[in-house]
Amino acid sequence: MCYFEQTRWNCGYWKWGNFRQQCNKEYRTGETCGLKLVYSTNYQQGNCKLCDQIQKKCRRITKMQTDIARWQQEGNRTATIEKTERDIHDITAQVNEIMAQHNERQMKVT
Numbered sequence: 371m372c373y374f375e376q377t378r379w380n381c382g383y384w385k386w387g388n389f390r391q392q393c394n395k396e397y398r399t400g401e402t403c404g405l406k407l408v409y410s411t412n413y414q415q416g417n418c419k420l421c422d423q424i425q426k427k428c429r430r431i432t433k434m435q436t437d438i439a440r441w442q443q444e445g446n447r448t449a450t451i452e453k454t455e456r457d458i459h460d461i462t463a464q465v466n467e468i469m470a471q472h473n474e475r476q477m478k479v480t
Contacts (some may be wrong), residue, residue: 373409382476383418420472427465432457 375387390409417425434454440446441454 372403372405373407376411377414378411379414379416379418379421380473381418381421383472384475387412398425404431419470420468424465424468424472427461427468431458431461431465434461 372389372393373391374389376384377387378384386406393403393405393407434457438451438454441451
């Protein structure tokens, strides 16, 4: 039951911070018992790093979709459209993976 700082963002994502206080169960200097308790919580304004990554990828997907719509009107770009659609599929899979990580961390109880 050693105490650590915690950082928490508005979206609910959190991470452990620096070691702050040793518990009574651990007698060796510099060692921790393995059980983490919150010493203090630092609230951060704005988005966490995962939310930032999700937003960037969503903006990229939106740009690709507008490009595809423009290319379809122009015509004669079938290979480019197919490649961009594959890229959109890959990026969407990455977004889903990041969102799963984010939701998993939000559901963990500190």
